[in-house]
Amino acid sequence: MERVEQPESSALGRGGNAPPSAPDQRNCEVRASDQRAGVGATAVRKSLSSVLSGLNRPARGIDVAAALDTCLELPEVIGCLNPLCDNKCDWPTGRGRPRDYCSRGCRQSALRTHARLLGELLVIEHVLPLGDLRKAERVRLEARAAQTRWCLRRYATAVQQSPERNLRDDGSEAKEDAD
DSSP states (O other): OEEEOOOTTSSOOGGGOOOTTSOOOTTEEEOHHHHHTTOOOOEEEOOHHHHHTTSSSOOOHHHHHHHGGGSOOOOSEEEOSSTTOOOEEEOOSSSSOOOSSSSHHHHHHHHHHHHHHHHHHHHHHHHGGGOOOOHHHHHHHHHHHHHHHHHHHHHHHHHHHSOOOOBOTTSOBOOOOOO
């Protein structure tokens, strides 16, 4: 990879932060494959660990704080964790936990869809080894199982982020009995 050096004084504001219109490219690299393909310079920011590894001493808090300006820029707005939703979630400006889903209904929809996909996959994987399928049916079920696994990978993050839920086989949330 070829290094792209940008003088600190050019387009950088006070404190080393670049204005939004001028991306900060200090400690960035241009992918050689992009250069060979004639694609414009794609800046790849270094990881925090690679920036800190250049120090000749153990990193201190002030080193980490300074290095963050040259690392991956985190977004203020990011997509809802429901793979079927196009809405965005904002990082909270004050205190509070950031939202993973744009709404409660969207979160519930993602959890239900995950449970339904998982249930469908379990049924398909149960009947595949039985041996009572014609070749065309087997191929269709194997393809459906592969596509269901592919979909489930999109929901894995959403489910990991959400608290344990008591879900029925159809994906609906079961109410706990108050004894």
